[in-house]
Amino acid sequence: MRATVLVRPKPGILDPQGQAVESSLRHLGFDVADARVGRLVDVDLATEDRDEALAQIERMCAQLLTNPLIESYSIELEHA
Amino acid sequence: MSDERRPLIPVVVFPGSNDDRDAELALRGLGADSVRVWHTDEVLPRGTAAVVLPGGFSYGDYLRCGAIARFSPIMRAVTAFAESGGLVLGICNGFQILTEAGLLPGALRPNATLSFVCRDVEVVVEHAATAFTSRAEPGQHLTIPVKHGDGCWFADDELLAHLETTGGIGLRYADGANPNGAVADVAGVLNADGNVFGLMPHPEHAVDPLLGSVDGATILGSLVDAARLSAAALV
Numbered sequence: 001m002r003a004t005v006l007v008r009p010k011p012g013i014l015d016p017q018g019q020a021v022e023s024s025l026r027h028l029g030f031d032v033a034d035a036r037v038g039r040l041v042d043v044d045l046a047t048e049d050r051d052e053a054l055a056q057i058e059r060m061c062a063q064l065l066t067n068p069l070i071e072s073y074s075i076e077l078e079h080a
Numbered sequence: 081m082s083d084e085r086r087p088l089i090p091v092v093v094f095p096g097s098n099d100d101r102d103a104e105l106a107l108r109g110l111g112a113d114s115v116r117v118w119h120t121d122e123v124l125p126r127g128t129a130a131v132v133l134p135g136g137f138s139y140g141d142y143l144r145c146g147a148i149a150r151f152s153p154i155m156r157a158v159t160a161f162a163e164s165g166g167l168v169l170g171i172c173n174g175f176q177i178l179t180e181a182g183l184l185p186g187a188l189r190p191n192a193t194l195s196f197v198c199r200d201v202e203v204v205v206e207h208a209a210t211a212f213t214s215r216a217e218p219g220q221h222l223t224i225p226v227k228h229g230d231g232c233w234f235a236d237d238e239l240l241a242h243l244e245t246t247g248g249i250g251l252r253y254a255d256g257a258n259p260n261g262a263v264a265d266v267a268g269v270l271n272a273d274g275n276v277f278g279l280m281p282h283p284e285h286a287v288d289p290l291l292g293s294v295d296g297a298t299i300l301g302s303l304v305d306a307a308r309l310s311a312a313a314l315v
Binding site: 012013014016017020039064065067069070 | 143144147148151180186187189190191192193194232234235236239261
């Protein structure tokens with residue numbers, strides 16, 4: 001399966017990249033209230049079992065892909 | 081065995097470390113024996129009295145600073161050493177690695193300005209009764225350089241309050257000197273047992289008058305003193 005992990009700075013965490021992007025969007029004339037910048041990780045998994053894939057990705061997030069103190073994440077799964 | 085008069089303080093070298101030689105030189109100048117240890121080593125040298133994780137950009141700061149280095153083989157030995165009470169000092173990238181490894185509280189985020197900062201900063205010693213600050217007076221101001229892009233230490237309110245009441249905040253930027261937006265002006269933190277310390281400023285770059293300040297010797301000299309006692313206890 002193909003998993004897409006979306007990692008975001010938690011609400012309340014200072015996100016200077018998001019602030020810079022927000023400011024630039026305003027300069028371009030867009031009416032923007034807020035912008036946050038996160039990270040996207042695509043992972044190809046050998047398994048085609050959805051539960052197994054989810055369990056693996058959760059473990060990857062806990063061990064390496066995210067820092068739970070400062071980041072939240074969501075997982076999208078699709079068959080390769 | 082280590083010579084208790086010159087305690088052995090290895091400096092770990094990760095791919096992308098770049099302050100390891102300065103740390104080694106500074107430690108030797110302050111009375112320690114020091115060797116550089118490669119990240120693929122699985123054990124610390126026999127007689128190790130303290131360990132330093134140096135500054136740099138291990139693994140290119142990929143993913144998050146320190147996130148990948150923490151899985152180096154040597155880090156299993158460093159973690160076991162720390163958990164058995166061994167003295168561990170993390171400087172800059174070393175600090176980032178120790179937070180990612182869960183050996184120190186909090187996390188380090190990109191500087192609030194998004195700018196890389198490279199200059200002397202004034203810091204205040206919060207507690208002098210630690211293995212890393214014993215040569216300082218409580219409240220003493222030190223001038224030590226920083227050079228980092230990801231030094232904005234973060235803890236949520238609960239963790240910060242806990243650290244403030246348990247003496248976990250070891251070093252703070254002086255009023256108006258916070259170079260990175262760190263929460264509560266935190267420049268360095270200790271673990272609960274006080275044997276692991278991480279800081280963003282670089283004491284190894286401030287040990288010779290030619291470099292503009294010798295205040296870094298207060299921190300590293302304290303570590304050498306504590307390591308000497310620790311080595312003597314091992315004999």
